Amino acid sequence: MFSQTFKLLLLYLLVSLVNAEIGDRCYHEGAAGTCQKTSKCSSGATVRGLCPNDPDDVRCCFPNYPCNLDTFPGKCLDKTKNTCNGPHGYISGLCPGNNDVQCCLSKSTVDKFLDFVETTYNLAVQYKNGNSAAKKSSNELVMEWIRHEAYNDAPWKILIGGVDSDWIAFAKGKGHPMFEQFADPHFCGQFIGTDHLFASMNAAFRFPPLEDPLINRGDMGGWGGDLVTLYAEWHDAGQPPPRIFAEGRILGNEGTFKLEDFIQDVDAFHMGVGLSVLPAPPIHVVTRNYYKPKGPYRTRFSRFLEDRFGDRAGAKKIAYNMLAGDGYTKPGDKDSVVVALRTGAIQKTAPFTPLPSMIDRKILDLFIDGFIDALESLAADKGKAC
Template structure:
């Protein structure tokens, strides 16, 4: 192509080359020609439009522009898009176009996509751009010693400006969303106080020292999955037995948790399985242990639903054999670079099998995932795995390039090295732990479960309620449990207030509010917010639940309220997410996607429905919670909700549509419901976009996403 030079208006050296350009333009969505083989005005204008979309200059005015250079020809022959695609972000597209426009004439820079999606190619373009700006010899897009040195020479802080600062902001945007950080750090070339605020939240999320400055460690974490491999890490994993001496040495070196293997295939000669007495060595030294399951797990053929189910059963047996406590997370390994199609075809079904197996054994253990960022994110979203152990040190994996840390990461493996314990030398992986996330087990053979403390607290509240007014004991218990968050003016607009006399009695008894008694869900392993769950239950107790497609005011306190707020998010984001079904399937009820309707919210809504409707029918609230959390009710919660509340998938969709467009039959309730729905939508979208104004097919597609999500979750229960 270089021999042909630039191809533009009137070029006629080879009509077949022109035809290739024209048909490629059509494939890219541009009107390439009215007749083929001649590079005329229509082709010229199409190329000019594409060049602008790429972020490049038109090349000239009139027919003097619109040339196809060798690099543009190469870009034409790729699958890259130069307009925003579904789910893409305008901020990302702005960066993509800026990168192309600034660097496309560099010899080893290739024109990249401008589709609004962060990807491996975009990641490498960003790395090359930094290497150009920092004058790194031989820029190649890799994170090597030259790049490390350049980044150390270019720390960022308030007052920094210029192209490198602009690229720092690009890296920040590629790592969004960050929990607690304000939306939209902005693609700009000056480091402001707003940047520092974002960086502090990013550092906190990434378990880095929180400074608000772009030092080397922060640069590295923004750019590569290992981050700075030499940064402080308080966890590790190894295939070698942890003797008493090794455990003590690890503790003295600053480690506080170690990952060890529950079992290994009979064909393995690595001898990596936990040995008798080893866990006692670990705990006696002050360390914790997070169990890992890996049976080969290095090839696509190792993964399918059947193998996942069998591995889940085996992992349960081995975990029980070692005495790991109820609620312990077991990390199931995907130890190769699984591509997106492979994740879809094999990895997701594998984890669905794991979920099914652990559920069939009473959900004593919680499934986690070990793998690339993409494997962890997708297993979390599509197989509802709640904890991720990221193989960050595999920085060359395609699943680690172009993907941010999953929001539910607990561990991040960043470096393999030899650990020296005197003359005893063994291989060890350094692992960063995220504070507040799963930290493994600190003991074995404990008789209690993660819900015991909450149930004891619940009984204490209920006993006080019985002594205050035995005829309303369950109702009063729910009122205290939702207090004070769900007693504000918004709540009061629809539901009755708490009994202030009983609140005073609880305070006088020295009780802390329920937010101090959140618990780990026995099936999902997620933190359950007691105040939200009990507010939902209280709403159903007070106002009742609809059936099928009908809605009642009580539904507003549960799934309806959350679906309305989630609808507000969709219409806020609709310009970039036209497909409502895809939007819901990508974001609704996930543990690793930050929305107003996460998986924990749906669990709280569903459990609140079960508790509230049972208490309304005369049941005791303590008995119902015990049945739910200790009696196995959590293992069938979604299936029972589906059958009792809706009865069919069609009615789930119809009910969701009614939730967004209808009102309860009672006139007073209808007024309250409609006003609350309007307020919830405006709060999320910034304006009232009435669901009734959405085309019926688009709204039903969105609601179908809710139904399909519910079906997926009850499918994991075997229903």
């Protein structure tokens, strides 16, 4: 009798060890859950096999299973039982469980900024409706509001013109705020400065690119201006190996042409050029489309390489002209403003730096190669998730 009782007790203990109890902790890819009947898991985010040897309807249930998309934060919910209050609705393919379990993205700093752009646009429309003398489009007025504090000094006024001071006064009178930066949706840890973004956008909007390999004020107001100051930094640093220096700075977080600057230049190029084609949609529609989850920001660098340069050979010619060639208003018409502002930017960044046209062409080509190396590396469009 004792032996039989002992065997039954041992069997019970073994079953207890291999079967998870309801409420026991379970884990999957860093997320913590509990073993629950699937009918009791309100989120619907369940994973098989984490509550071993239990019935099929007992699985690991995750009440707050994360489902980040790029840098947009979210959590998995059963859409038949829960309402997604996020701005993008449910997105499939990011969650464990059946097809009803989908990702509800939370409102990010990107979304808050896009709301700000729309509010600014509506205010610009209101200003234009009450001011018949206002000649600029509501889209350009939005660009001017966001850039006016940091990018309306003498060089910028020469480059693309000053802002509409009456519009600025009108917006200030309404107590309209500024929005300084938002987290980039594709590169975790990178932040997009809105004043730089919209100043460069304004330049690309007013001066879209000319036929290759010509450069113009739109280039100078974006990637080209940053390349010019990077050259000055390189010379001021004692002229280290130019190719390594240029690539390292652009892919890093130091100097006047770091990764976040390049992101802003490229985004400004895409949206500014798009808005220059009339009739253009409202700027808040363009920005929302660009920064929506899985939006064009994901392929920003590969499209920039193709749209602005064509290929590496084209990039080399255009980058050289940006550093040492003439600027143009249109084919055949040179623009002395580009050359003058380029010289001024170099001297302001590092006084007494020789102009790029004055140094050995082979050395300058190596510097340009470093710029293109960085661009081609980024053109893989892999991003960096949080």
